[in-house]
Amino acid sequence: MYTDLQYVFPLDDRYKCPICSSVLDAPRQTSCGHRFCDRCLQQAFRKGDAHCPIDKEVLSANEVFRDRCAEKEILQLVIYCPNREFGCKEQLPLKELESHLQECKYTRVECIHKDQGCDALFPRHQLAQHLEKECNFRQVSCKFCSEGIPLALMQDHLAQCPRAMASCPNGCGLTDVTREQVDQHLLEDCPLVEVECSYSGSGCSFKGQRGQLEEHNALSMAEHMGMLTASLARLELSYSESRRELQEVSNQRDLLQNTVEQQVTEITSLKQKVDKQDTKIGALQKMVANQTDKLTKFEEDLTSAAKKVDVEDQKKDLVAVKETMKITENRLTMLETRGSGGGGLFSGVAGEVETQLASQDRQLGIHDVRLAEMDLRFQILETASFDGTLLWKIKDYTRRKHDATTGRTLSLYSQPFYTSRNGYKMCARVYLNGDGMGKGTHMSLFFVVMRGDYDALLPWPFRQKVTLMLLDQDQGRRHLSDTFRPDPTSSSFKRPTSDMNIASGCPLFVSQAVVEGSPYLKDDTIFIKVIVETSDLVGP
CATH class of the missing domain: 1.20.5 (Single alpha-helices involved in coiled-coils or other helix-helix interfaces)
Incomplete structure (x- = not known):
């Protein structure tokens, strides 16, 4: 895991694995007191005869434990950023490597149009420039129809664009018209287009240019009339045959209608029989109900006769209840009399x-x-965040962008975030339709210092490094970012005297065409991240 890293200070032997001689990866300590990579130990145990290369003691898998102390010490080792050869000068503890690589502007990333054919690889900080000016697959507008087309496919599009300028392919002299108009011209007007005679349906086999058709009609009028006469004769014969077939169909329909009427009569007779049966069934149901009532009454009489003793007991209980109620009523009357007094x-x-x-x-x-x-x-x-990092989710991007374009809501503010519990209070501000130089073409992103509860205890002006990011929602590696250090003389970073200072940031942060292309806009949502460096801050 750590074999390709460059360490700022020479690596102590106690952090090296005796087996692979590289820095310890997931360190494990054995019964002999030496440390090894977990991977190296597992390979040794699989061979079946594991010995410590230092003191030759036999190693047992049951006597190995995780060395957390060594892990912590290794994670504190200072390394150079792996992107050092590309220009990054950061020196950082090993434990911060992964988070740094997510933000490092020198990390090599792929173009978001790789699936379309762009195989360029470049530092992250050049991604925006590549997408806006260099990528052969960036979206550009067709000069004829204004449709957005990948640059590499523009020539193919122009060869088919219906709004592109063209001339008649037959060379009739029509020029400087759109391809749509050429298609219409070929269909209706071009004198050099080969067409059939208008009497081809009657048997004329003439094919020639549209300009020759009128001459053909004039010379072949008698022939066309003969063709029409023959065609009409064929139509009359066909009409007679159709009438005969129609008469046959009509006769069959009459036979079917008679059959249907007979079936309707039979169905009516059956329905009457069913109604009579329903009447008989109703009468039988009434008889059954009467018999059921009689049986129920008989059972009740039998039960009543069997429980006469119980009735006598219940009468005695009722007398006792009445006496209790009388006593209660007397007491209630007395209480009411006292109450009125x-x-x-x-x-x-x-x-x-x-x-x-x-x-x-x-x-x-x-x-x-x-x-x-x-x-x-x-x-x-x-x-709120208290570690100097803001992760801002902006939903309903299309509606909010429309509000910004129409002037209804020009900008949006994020929730506040802080460098620590008692630290600086800050927020982000975004103009989806741009601000200043970026208005109408770019998304503008700004950083804002806000008035906090502990400003009196903090050093001013604000001097922490700020990184603004638009997050890639696909592979998570092609984030667009810009980093700046505050200008100590700017009023944007002095101690706030109102709710917030003037915003400072990037009017040309990223073009709207890049924002609205995959992978930065998904489910009508974008994510903005702001990172304020807090490693050199000392709390109040």
């Missing part, structure tokens, strides 16, 4: 209770307002 006392207590209830209602209202304010603050905190 002490009406003043009860009304005073009721008034005091109502006052307390009103006070409690007011307190509940105050608590509801406070809870709503706290809920809003929690929602903001839940989406």
Whole structure:
């Protein structure tokens, strides 16, 4: 995993595997106290006779454990960026390598049009320039129909474009018209197009240029009339045969109609028989219902006779219940009499209770307002980042771009993010239809310093390196990015005196044609990432 890396300081032998002599990869410690790569140990165990190359002790797979201390020390080793040969001068701990490569502008990436044929490979920071100016498969507009066409396919398109200028292929003299007009001309007007005689359906075999057709019609009029007469005779014969066939079909239809009427009569007779059967079934159902009622009544009488003893017991219980109810009514009357005599006392207590209830209602209202304010603050905190990194998801791109184009909503602000819990407060601002020099052609992306709760404890002006990124939603390697260090003299990076400073960033961040092409726009959504360097910050 780490074999091809260049280390800033000479590599200590304790970080090298005794088997492969490379830096330890997933270090494991054995019973003899030496460290090895996990991969090297597994290969040795598979051979069946594993010995430590240092002290020749036999190694056992059951006496191997993960060396977390060595892992942490190796991850702290300082390395050069693998893109050093391409111009990157970063020196960083090994543990930060993966995140750095995701942002390094010197990482070699492929063109997003690779599937169409572009096999170019270049540093990430040149991707935008390649897509806008160099790629042979970038979208360009046809000068005739304005349709977006990949540059490499433009010649093929021009050979077929219906709006391209052309002339009559027959050389009749028609020039400087569109290909659409040439097609219409060949169909209707060109005198050199070969056409058939208008009497070809009657038997004329003449084929010639449209300009010769009129002369042919004049010379062959008698012949055409004879062809028409013969054609009419054939039509009359065909008409007579059709009438005869139609008469036969009519006769068959009459026979079928008679058959249908007979079947309708039979169906009506059967329906009457079914109705009679339904009447008989209804009568039988009534008889069954009467018999069922009689049987039920008989069972009830039998049950009543069998439980006379239970009825006597229930009568006794009923008398006892009535006596209890009478006693309860007397007690209730006494209570009501006492209540009417002490009406003043009860009304005073009721008034005091109502006052307390009103006070409690007011307190509940105050608590509801406070809870709503706290809920809003929690929602903001839940989406906030405190490590100097903002990941901003912008949905409904098409609608928001339209709002920006029409002037309804020119720009969008992201949620706030912070360099730490007590650090700088910041946000991003995007103009989907561009701002300034990029208006109408580019997406403009800016960084904004906001007024925070701990500004009095922070060093000013703001000096941290800022990286703005448009994320690739396909392979995740072709992000478009731009990095800058703040100008200490700019008012954009002084301590804020209002809610936020003037935005600073890239009016020409990326062209709209690149944004709206795969893989940066998917499901009508784009992702923007802002990274603020925090490694050299000291907390307040």
